[in-house]
Amino acid sequence: MESGCSSLSLKTKQVMENLKLVLDHAGTSFAQVVMARIFVTDFRYYQTVNDLYASYFNNNRLPCRTTVGVIGLAGNGDVEIDLIVYCGD
Secondary structure (H helix, E strand, O other): OOOHHHHHHHHHHHHHHHHHHHHHHOOOOHHHEEEEEEEEOOHHHHHHHHHHHHOOOOOOOOOEEEEEEOOOOHHHOOEEEEEEEOOOO
């Protein structure tokens, strides 16, 4: 049986990989992210989510971010991340 931490870690990695695909398809990357919002159902694993999230960015330039602990997410998910991306010149 997976621990809550490893399960949330896998789910967070999948969310980030999905976002990477969307960014690639749009011809951009995590380097262009200016704002992120993270919603997580179990705030005990904040650091796990934070570490995985940060690993997709240059440590010298992390976008501004809000992380919110929530009771539930649509589709019974445990983590949701949305991004605002600068796509100009």
